[in-house]
Amino acid sequence: MYQNWREEDSKAAMTSSGGYPRDYFGTDALWDTGSFGMAPTSSSGTPYVSIPVQYPNNNGLLYQSQNAPWSAQTNDGIMDKDNYFNENLENVVEKERCNEMENANPVVYADDENTNLLEEKSLFPAYQSTSGSDKFWYSNPYKAWKDNPITFKPTEPMGNNMHQLETLIPKNIDTEELCEKLTREIHNYNICCQNFAKKVLNKHPRVLRKMLKNPKPWNELRTGRLNYIRIHNWLNLPLEKRLGILDMELMEWKTGTSETGNVDPLNASLPDYVKLDTNQLTELVAQEMNTHKISSRKFAKNRQPIQESRNANDEYNHQPLQTSTNIGSSDDLVIPDSLFDSSYYDTNDYQYENQLLHSSTIRMYNQQRNSDTENSNDQYSNQPHSSNDQPIDPYRQRSFQNGADFNVNSERRQSSHSVDSVFNKMARKRQTPPGRRSPSLDDVTYLDNSYRKGNDDESSQSTSSSSADFKAFEYYKGLLAAPRKIIDDAYRRSSGFHASSSSSDSEAFAYYEGLLAAPLANDTALDTKILCDSILQEMKTRYISQSIFATRVANRSQGTLSELLRKPKPWDSLKSGRGTYVRFFNWYQLPENQRMEIVDKKINWPVPEKKEVAGRRATEAATGVPAKKKPRTEFHPVQRSALQTIFEENPKPSADVMAHIARNLKLDIGAVENFFQNTRKRTNDQEKCKRHPPNDYQEEN
């Protein structure tokens, strides 16, 4: 019934503000291609789906905002674009643009002539549109890289990237051209075919070879399209993402004969213009060894020059990430900045940068996150934690209470936890029990499995970079556990952040609150579906109850959390509710120890300031009488089904009609109003949930 209503009325609803739903597909919805899945229906009416680019270190959860968000997908196929825009003048331009996109050549390759557009290089979103200033797509990342090399460590398990490679489905691929391009790529940059096949396609190299040799025409392909899609998407990724997927470093990538593929961070020598305060260092080390009961013998055995880790400016952003503390803004958090004589520090020195093998991607990520914390508030208007007396807007850089400047605190820690987080994430992934390889959206699990499988396979072959990786990981992991403490302690010392008072819990609380409430960079979008799935998974494996997660992390009630997690709305259909998902994300990407500490039942965190019903509280204050909530109406089954039936006929009855209904059903008018309001909303929400991108084509051979 409702379906019927929907079809009949949708047209009117689109254009009249009185119709319901006024915004049936969401104001920001774009029609989808009719060919989102594996089997495009026709070439008409299907604008090209843009390619999302994820920021580094995003765990597959972040997308660049783009012109045609996947969330615009409808499940059942083609949205009627003309109807959608129907005389709607505001949208004429948009329509124009989309038409243009439809006609766009889906594959646009790098173009040498346009390398001058490359300033922003891989930071630039790789969305594709034929109109507008679309720099990335007309740029040549290799050229850019040659001009301006950076060195990366692989920072992400490939699993994340696998997902990324499948997220966007081009409508059509010239497979021949694609293969040609890839062949060139492989040849020019000495990419190991085996590696590529494994990491990008998760296939045997033979499959890749076959493909490259005899590309099948796109329209003759069915399941085999996935391989081409992955290649296509990989080719269109920013350089560092590609490298991350291949687990390559730029140096390897460049020549295949470069000095060192992987540089051991412990063995990496300091640039000679960096000076260590050896006294302080020794002291810290001693302290650290003491704290962690590290025997001198053990320490000595691994004795190596310690890799410094100043968070250098990189070419993506010539702004230092941290400026306000002298604790060190390191990603790697090994040594506080205070140990360095900063006058020796030359931020523009490439040599120096090349020492920084750690997670340049992470730096970028943090820069993005930090760079716009001031003006990203509008994105999340309705935030918790703003009580009347002590306003704390988590989305604004503002000091927390209790003397310490938590701005600095949370900001710098935020950067410092990132590396840890990556490693911890790797750990988690590897520890995650195998199992349900559902073809659904449980990407994390799925990817995890494929990753692990990859390792197993490769370990029998001597070329394995992954197993080396794993060792490295274990190695780093141990390394990273300690340094955080150094930093934290150093921070406490230098900032007057003493845990001496009895309020250490609330300080820690404020600290975590700062982390959880940290805003996302502008234009960053979350894949709420994957996020929520991941979190659900995490909660399950860790036995985290919803209620504790709700209060500690989400700062919402259990019921709300349950619904948010299980029925996430697509990012771009969210309004003020984004903040909650940001909190989820912030929690999810914290290092394991912090993540778990937050939800530790044994710790008695201070009860967070309940944002809730501020208005009611205000009313209470004004009248002195506690505002009472109307007790829940228990609808009789008869009443409920009557309401349901009426709703299906007419989801939005006028006040008169509702009064009439109320009288007939012997119900409170308010209850009837609520019923319609709630049902409308929930019906709508359901529709929105369905717009999550289908992701069920990963099974194929």
Place this chain on the structure above:
DNA sequence: TGGCAGTCAATATG
């Protein structure tokens, strides 16, 4: 004033 987003939180369900 009416509608919707985001929630709370009582209560049903598992």
Place this chain on the structure above:
DNA sequence: CATATTGACTGCCA
């Protein structure tokens, strides 16, 4: 006991 559902509310917006 944990999670899911859903009536009631507040804040915003037009």
